[in-house]
Amino acid sequence: MKKSLLLLVAFLVLAGCQTAQRNILDSDGESQVKLRAMQTRYFDTGDKKKTLQTVIATLQDLGFVIDKASYELGSVSGTKLHGYRVRMTVNTIPRGADQMTVRANAQYNIEPITDPLIYQQFFAALEKSMFLTAHTDE
Template sequence: MNGSARKRGAVAAAVGLALLTGLGGCQTANDVAMKVGAPPEGAVKLRALETRRFDTTDEKAMLTAASQTLQDLGFTLTESAVDLGVLVASKQRDAEEAGEVAGRVALSLALALLGSYQPPDWDKDQTIIVMVVTNPAGSGGQLDVRVSFDRTIRTHQGLTRTERLDDPAIYQGFFAKLSGGVFLEGHAL
């Protein structure tokens, strides 16, 4: 066998091995069918955290109370579609923490001593975004209020990342203030 034929054989073997390896990781049609329409893992828990049911059908009054609650919490209303039952608000906050800065600088120096310098980068500021959505809850004269808190963090070097805030205390605090604002009891779903 000459060198050219040997190279072609080696390439064919490599391609065949790659195909077999790829096929081993494929999902069957049944696996995919089982996942279609299924809620993502943790969706039910997240919905319970984010949603409360109120004994009212007055969406306008609920959105007014939600707007006032957000303003009391230091948010600025950025978007409002009362006809659709949607409010969006945001606030800017410092995200710099001395421990993180010191740790990032120390890591950068340690890497530099090992010959691999990486400039230190740490969280600088953040924008916290909250969205409130109201929906009539069936025919029982109730209203569902769902709120979500997210934040976009900008680092010292200008990079950004977005993450959901899922601390139950944030949601409980919001709904406690909202319930007080509308003098209605919010029921956990």
């Protein structure tokens, strides 16, 4: 009797896990594509290091404290605390020899931010910084 009860409990636990996994993997593909489009911009530069340095400076200008940065991985993470907690992770990926893909992912506490305004503000500041960086080196 105990074995049957234990087997039944184990089965219910595994079935619950399977349902949770299925729900996590089920997502609206169209909304994910829209979110990815909001989070991604392309820049005409092949210099990954300079792009990452500009991303770091932009995040700091916007009030973020840099938590982690890796030039090898092309990733920068920063946190902004001002009565709330916003965490932004920015990845840079070479796109051919002359372009960089920059993708930002922001979270409010632990929830992803899907408001396009947040990403527009970040990329507007980054575009200005990239422009200034490109023209001050000449």
